[in-house]
Structures are given as C-alpha cells and as structure tokens.
Amino acid sequence: MAEVGSKENPWKLQTPPLSSEYDMYKEQKDGKDVIVCVVGKTTLLYDFNCIADLHQMLKQHNDWMELGSADEQKPAKEGTVEAWGRSESNPVGGWYGLKKGLRGRFGMYIPPLMELLGLAEVTHEKRGNKMRAI
Template identity: 70%
Template structure:
C-alpha cells in the first residue's frame, strides 16, 4: 500500500464483509477533528478516525472472534457485537463513533473491512453473521 492510499484522491476500495457491496473510505477532517469518510453508493457516512485504533485495541483485549452485528442507527445493536461497542457509552469516546445523525450506525459493516485492509484484523466473509478478531 502506498502512503497516499486513504486520501480523498486515493481512497481505500473496500467490500462489505459478505463481499456483496463495494464502497470506499478515506481520512479527512471536519471541524478540526480527524474523520473517516465512508461513501456507499450515494450515501456518505462519517466515523471518528479514532475508531481504527480504538477498535483494534478492543479486539486485542477481547482476544477472540467477536460478531460484527451491523445495524442501522434506528435499530438496537445486538449485545456483545462490534456494532454495540461502536455506540456504547463504555467505549473510549463514550458513545457513537458514527458522526452524522441518522447515519451513525452500520459501524459493524463498514469499519471492520478497513481494519482488515490495514492488516490489523481478520474478518469473516460469510453471507451473514460475520465475525472479526485482531491480528
């Protein structure tokens, strides 16, 4: 990977864990804060950039496979999943890593493949109920 991958000009080209949809992500800044911009079709989501390091640290501490459990913001996240952790008051930022109201969910769908691309995690690619673990 070249050092300019992950920029707006050269975004990470990713696929959802089931490998059914393509999307891209890149690092940007908004209101002085580092963010991940995730573009899925015409939908644009933003996540706090800290989620990469924080999720990797949580996975290392957990030490085993953990279910992704992706869900839209309006739906409850299954307990004990990456999605639930990504919106929990117990995580390092004390709540949602998703930053755009109404589009804060799907953390468990779009962030794990980035950690896999960065060589920080393994992600399963089954039709559903995928899991991930730290490398």
C-alpha cells in the same frame, strides 16, 4: 499519485459478505480526523480514533467477535462490534458514527478497513460475520 486513503485515492473496500463495494478515506472535518465512508450516494462519517480503539478492544477480547451491523434506528445486538461502537463504555463514550441519522453500520464498514490495514481478520460469510485482532 495521491496518498492511499485520501479523497483522491480512497481505500476501495467490500462489505464483509463481499456483496457491496464502497470507498473510504481520511480527512479533517471541524479540526477532527474522520473517516469518510461513501456507499453509493450515501456518505457516512466515523471518528478516526475508532480504528485504534477497536483494535485495542479486540486485542483485549482475544477472540472472534460478531460484527452485528445495524442502522442507527435499530438496536445493536449485545456483545457485537456494532454494540461496542455505540456503547457509553467505549473510549468516546458513545457513537463513533458522526452523522446524525447515519451513525450506525459501524460493524459493516469499519471491519473491512481494519482488515485492509492489517489490523484484523474478518470472516466473509453471507451472514453472521466476525472479526478478531491481528
């Protein structure tokens, strides 16, 4: 059987409100490790380093942080995981999302993967979900 987290055996995830399912897997693109996120017919790409970087930031934050998911075209609420995932002050100096036009939703799709990997706790309410590092 293929390794978990590969294209052949992707991580099966649900959005924080547990309202939608999606798949994620790690692959190389242009010599860089990326996370491929497949939501229905839409494919998003995130820099693989976002997992370790977000975990480190949450450890330093040392409390719950609102996810604040938003599309790329909409502003992210300050102080949220989404805002950090686009901030010039994060370790990559901007967006962790790699596919222009689809760089947002970092706060929707990355936290459940971190929860699955045992790196974070995520709340599962209808709205206003949060996460914290484990």
